[in-house]
Amino acid sequence: MIDLRSDTLTKPTPGMLAAMMSAAVGDDVYGEDPTVNELERRVASDFGMEAAVFVPSGTMGNQIAVRIHCRPQDEVLLESTSHIYLWEAGAPAALSGVTLRTVDSRFGILDVADLEDKLHPNDMHSVQSRLVCLENTHNRGGGTVYPLEKVAAISAWARANGLAIHLDGARIWNAAVASGVGLKTWARHFDTMNVCFSKGLGAPVGSALLGPRDLITQARRVRKLFGGAMRQVGFMAAACLYGLDRHIERLAEDHANAKLIAAAVAEVPGLKLVPPEVKTNLIWFEVEASLGTAKEVATRLKAEGVWVAALGRNTIRAVTHLDVSRADCERAADAIRRLADG
Numbered sequence: 001m002i003d004l005r006s007d008t009l010t011k012p013t014p015g016m017l018a019a020m021m022s023a024a025v026g027d028d029v030y031g032e033d034p035t036v037n038e039l040e041r042r043v044a045s046d047f048g049m050e051a052a053v054f055v056p057s058g059t060m061g062n063q064i065a066v067r068i069h070c071r072p073q074d075e076v077l078l079e080s081t082s083h084i085y086l087w088e089a090g091a092p093a094a095l096s097g098v099t100l101r102t103v104d105s106r107f108g109i110l111d112v113a114d115l116e117d118k119l120h121p122n123d124m125h126s127v128q129s130r131l132v133c134l135e136n137t138h139n140r141g142g143g144t145v146y147p148l149e150k151v152a153a154i155s156a157w158a159r160a161n162g163l164a165i166h167l168d169g170a171r172i173w174n175a176a177v178a179s180g181v182g183l184k185t186w187a188r189h190f191d192t193m194n195v196c197f198s199k200g201l202g203a204p205v206g207s208a209l210l211g212p213r214d215l216i217t218q219a220r221r222v223r224k225l226f227g228g229a230m231r232q233v234g235f236m237a238a239a240c241l242y243g244l245d246r247h248i249e250r251l252a253e254d255h256a257n258a259k260l261i262a263a264a265v266a267e268v269p270g271l272k273l274v275p276p277e278v279k280t281n282l283i284w285f286e287v288e289a290s291l292g293t294a295k296e297v298a299t300r301l302k303a304e305g306v307w308v309a310a311l312g313r314n315t316i317r318a319v320t321h322l323d324v325s326r327a328d329c330e331r332a333a334d335a336i337r338r339l340a341d342g
Contacts, residue, residue, distance in 0.1 A: 001302075002328045004261075005309040007171075007254075007281060007321035010202040012239055019242040025234035028054070029224075035234030039241050043195065043208050046244070048184035051216035052208045053223060054237060058083075058170045060228050061194035061209040063091045066131065067226075068218045069164040069192070072097030074130035077118055079105045081140035083168055084133055095226065099127050107275045108141020110134070111150060112157045119161060132158045135168040136175045136186070142275040143258070143282030145175045148185065155189035167193040170207070174200050174280040177251040191215070200251050200281065201243030202322040206236050247322060254281040257320040257329040264333035268340045274315075283318040291339060304335040 003009050012020065026032035036054050044052040055061045062084050066076060076092060078084055080102035084092070092098040103114050120126035132154065136146040158165040167190040169175070176183055187193060192211035197203035209219050223229055230236075255278075262278040262285075265271045270291040274284050287294045294310035301308055308318045320329060 001305055001307055002324055002332050003307045004318040004320065004324065004332060005307055007199045007319045010322045012204055013202065013322075015246070016202065016239050016242045019238045020235045023234040023238035025232040027231050028233055029229045029231060033232060033234045033237070035237040035241070039237040040208065042241065042244065044210055046183050047187040047193065047195075047210055049187055049193070049210040050213040052210045053216050053219045054230075054233070054240075055207050055209060055223055055228050056205060056230065058168070058194055058196040058198075058207040059088045059091065060223070060226060061196075061207045062088060062133075062166070062168050063095055064209055064219045064222045064226065064228075065133075065166045065192045065194060065211075066092045066098055067096045067222045068215055069131045069166065070096060070098045071130070073099075073127055075099045075101050075120065075127040076131045076133055077101050077103060077115055077129060077163075078133040079103055079108055079110055079135065079138070079141075081105075081108060081138075082133065082135045083139055083170065084135075086140060098130075101129075105141070107144045108135060108138030109144055109146055109150060110154060112153045115154065115157065129161075129163060132163050132165045133168060134165070134190075135170075137171040137178075137280050137282070139171070139282060140284075142273075142284045143171070143174070143278065143280035144275065145179050145279050148179070148181050151186070151189050164191045166190060169193045170196040171199055171280065173248050174251050174255070177248065178255055178280050197240035197243050200254065200321065201240070201247045203239040203243045204236070206240050208240075250322070251281070253326070254320040254322075255279070257281075257324065257326060258283050258318075260326075260329050261318055261320070261333050261336065264336040267337055271336075271339070281320045283320075285316055285318075287314045287316060297339065300339065301332075301335055304338070306332045306335045
């Protein structure tokens with residue numbers, strides 16, 4: 001089965017497993033796991049941030065960021081199809097008493113003009129705007145890469161208005177490889193950022209929240225509060241370090257494979273790429289009624305050995321990753337083309 005449902009489905013490579021099994025470990029709650037400490041130092045340095053904290057998931061990293069930047073009754077401004085809004089189970093309200101104000105965009109990309117009239121007055125009747133969150137690459141936007149100039153403009157606007165700014169950078173390495181923009185260049189526009197090792201880098205679990213040392217100290221307290229403090233997790237950190245060392249440059253292969261699959265989608269009457277151009281490893285497309293529902297199309301593809309995700313009545317997502325080869329993607333593309341045969 002060629003599994004294109006998500007890039008979170010990768011399994012550790014033999015080399016990654018060997019690194020995990022040989023990792024030095026200690027109690028991370030006590031700050032004594034040497035491999036976790038090395039991972040936090042390494043990833044903070046790569047992005048030019050002062051400090052980092054290792055967390056189990058990207059959702060936890062994002063929600064810790066919301067908690068340390070905001071207080072109950074505060075508001076976060078973010079794009080209407082962002083992961084924090086759509087796929088984190090209402091956590092800002094449930095965990096931090098924080099309201100989300102969503103802003104519509106074009107394939108996940110906001111402009112300053114989209115935000116300028118969204119600030120609330122400093123009035124007892126209003127929530128207090130406190131934080132702006134961006135997502136790069138933007139999952140539901142189709143794996144789009146934020147133009148750096150838009151990031152810089154939104155960051156400058158947020159800071160001029162006394163707002164903090166956080167990046168959900170779950171796939172920031174994809175953005176860096178696709179754009180050629182360095183990690184430190186992206187990071188300088190954010191107060192905090194969340195990065196995930198368990199997607200394109202192929203680690204079985206793990207993310208990190210990066211930022212100034214004082215905020216990351218607060219983040220460790222919140223990680224404990226949210227149940228994310230871990231013990232001998234150097235085994236997991238070793239997988240993340242292995243991915244950092246060996247699996248970043250190869251993301252370009254995933255992007256090329258995604259374009260191959262997207263070309264097949266574009267050839268089939270009744271399928272429509274949304275957005276029309278694939279930039280990274282995510283392929284989102286809509287299914288017209290002539291082909292049935294997304295679930296029906298996904299079932300037909302699965303019968304041919306290709307597993308995609310039906311994420312709406314008419315919406316399908318396919319994701320390329322470490323565990324699907326060029327040959328796998330060519331076979332998937334052929335299966336997609338055969339949809340035109342009825």
